[in-house]
Amino acid sequence: MKQLRRRILLFFLILFGAFSIIFYYISSNTFIQQAMDQQGEDLQAQLLTLQSQVDGRVETQEDLPELNESLEETSALISERITLINLSGKVIFDSHVDQTSIENHFDRPEFQEVLEGEEIGTYDRVSSSTDDFRYYAAVPLQNTSGEQIGILRLSKKVEEMIGITDEIVRYLLVFITISLILTMLFTFYWTKRIGDPIEEIKFVANKLSQQKYKVRYKSTSYQEIDGLGQTVNELAGSLESQMQEIKQNDKRLRELINHLVIGVMLLDENRQITMVNPIMNEILEENLYGKIGHSYLEVFKSFGLNQLIEAAYEKQELQNREIALLIQDEKIVDVNIVPIPGRMKNTTNYIVLLYDITEIRRLEKVRTDFVANASHELRTPITALKGFSETLLDGALEDREVLIEFLEIMLKESSRLDLMVQDILQLSKLEQKQVRLNVEAIEAKVIVKEVFQILQQKAELKNIELSIEYDEPVYLEVDHDQLKQIILNLVGNAVSYTPENGIVKVELGYDNQEAVIKVVDNGIGIPQEEQSRVFERFYRVDKARSRNAGGTGLGLSIVKYLVENLNGFIELNSELGKGTSFEIHLPIKFENKQLTQK
Incomplete structure (x- = not known):
């Protein structure tokens, strides 16, 4: 903008300078010419007056010197140079120069004009006698008969004629100079008042292009420029609000992506990673943020997944498949490759979506296994009831001993069936969070003693010692019935799987802000490879012995859910042949x- 201002200033300077020179030249010439014309007319009038005074006073050229005295007197009264010339060009009288030293004037233009018949002959030139620039006027001098006997001439310095004009021209030059200076100052002020706001608008626009939306136009100038600046400010405000909205939306989108339960990865048209979310890191068990800008082939080691991504790039269509990833543990993921338009025209980016369905598939398998196991477990008592019923109907009713034996067996199987159904219903409620908690402050020892009272007879049959160990009373807030069921299941299992003359004890204590209840036995123990599955429904380490002990195979599953409902956790430690x-x-x-599980 400064360069433009210099150009405008230089343009106006040249334009006004040229105009001033032309104006000065024309005006000065006009003034000089008008002064010359005016002074010439005055000189001619004086000459005609002088002519009338001397005309007819002599008769011949030889008598012309008689006029010298009269002309001498006249020259004393006027400042103009008076010259008397005969018809041959000889100077008879000159008021300013000795006539004897003056050359012949026959060739002078004003002299020739008079000889040619002009009433007044005029001319301006440098005088050869006085070496100054003069204006000459000449008239014929006649005798009484009207015959031309000589020429009378008046001359005046030109600079004297235009003396006032020179003063006017000087004033004109001063006026033009002042006007030129004022024009320069006004042009500078005008260009500054226009240029500075435009420069500021340019600065604001440049900052806006750099996404710095806080900058504003603050100068004051002409209404049109201020209107443009205000428009730029409105644009800046609009861009700032839009950018804030975009940032908020981008933040919301990133928060949404970061909190999705689906792994998200964005690939550009060059197959390079541009964005990942935390779940993708969890699924692949690797920090992928350092892989941004690298090819996806450095991340995905699955041939099936890479093949699916390549198919999406080739067909530019959505691809979906369920793929097993072999990382540390096998993971099953539902893969979706979604093409989306890229930032550049005619480019396509791709979103890789990985949804970890390993747990879903595991639960589906658990559900399938549960149905199969439940069917198997229910079939045994049902088959027994059906078999004994058919036997009785076929004629065993008549044998009272057989009848009593069969009815006892049927009662036992129906009780086992009823217990199994109750356990299944309870497990279902626990899974669906439909068990209401009635939390109260209790001492753990009280519940343990209640459990020992229930199992005392069963323990005495096997001569198993039941004991409680604690250093101090253990108090906690818990649902009484649920905690009692947990301890009852664990102590009951310990009694069932501990040989005769064994020991089952419950240890109570604190660990930081937690109450610890430990059920220990010296029974048969659980093999290491089986320990991870003991909490599965219907899972038994020793199936025959479990059924003989009257278990349904659901006890430890119920225990696990009950402990989790009470915001706790359970740990198993066991060694085969030494205890659990x-x-x-x-x-x-x-x-x-007040929590109610729904």
């Missing part, structure tokens, strides 16, 4: 006493 311990950790303060 189940360690339960429950919070001392329950977080929500």
Whole structure:
């Protein structure tokens, strides 16, 4: 903008300078010419007056010197140079120069004009006698008969004629100079008042292009420029609000992506990773943020997944498939490759979506296994009931001993069937979070003693010692019935799987802000490879012995769900042939006493 201002200033300077020179030249010439004309007319009038005074006073050229005295007197009264010339060009009288030293004037233009018949002959030139620039006027001098006997001439310095004009021209030059200076100052002010706001608008626009939307136009100039600046400010405000909205939307989108349960990865048209979310890192068990800008082939080691991505690039269509990823543990993921328009025209980016369905497939398998196991477990008592019923109907009713034996067996199987159905219903409610908690502050020892009272007879049959160990009373907030069922299941299993003369004890204590209840026995123990499955429904380490012990295979599953409902966790430690311990950790303060599991 400064360069433009210099150009405008230079343009106006040249334009006004040229105009001033032309104006000065024309005006000065006009003034000089008018002064010359005016002074010439005055000189001619004086000459005619002088002519009338001397005309007819002499008769011949030889008598012309008689006029010298009269002309001398006249020259004393006027400042103009008076010259008397005969018809041959000889100077008879000159008021300013000795006539004897003056050359012949026959060739002078004004002299010739008079000889040719002009009433007045005029001319301006440098005088050869006085060496100054003069204006000459000449008239014929006649005798009484009207015959031309000589020429009378008046001359005046030109600079004297235009003396006032020179003053006017000087004033004109001063005026033009002042006007030129004022024009320069006004042009500078005008260009500055226009240029600075435009420069500021340019600065604001440049900052806006750099996404700095806080900058505003603040100068004051002409209404049109201020209107443009205000428009730029409105644009800046609009861009700032839009950018804030875009940032908020981008933040919301990133928060949404980062909190999705689906792994998200964005690939550009060059198959390079441009964005990943935390779930993608969890699924692939690798920090992928350092892989941004690298090819996806450095991340995905699955041939099936890479093949699916390549198919999406080739066909530019959505691809979907369920793929097993072999990382540390096998993971089953539902893969979707979605093409989306890229930032550049005619480019396509691709979103890789991985949804970890490993747990879903595991639960589906658990559900399938549960149905199969439940059917198998239910079939045994049902088959027994059906078989004994058919036998009785076929004629065994008549044998009272057989009848009583069969009815006892049928009662036992129906009781086992009823217990199994109750356990299944309870497990279903626990899974669906439909069990209401009635939390209260209790001492753990009280519940353990209640359990021992229930199992005392069963333990005495096997001569198993039941004991409680604690250093101090253990108090906690918990649902009484659920905790009683947990301990009852664990102590009951310990009694069932501990040989005669064994020991089953319950240890009570604290661990930080948790109550710890540990059920320990010296029974048969659980093999290491089986320990990870003991909490599965209907899973039995020794199926025959479990059924003989009257178990349904659902006890430990129920225990696990009950402990989790109480915001705790359970740990298993066992060694084959040496015994087993189940360690339960429950919070001392329950977080929500009004909690109802739905």
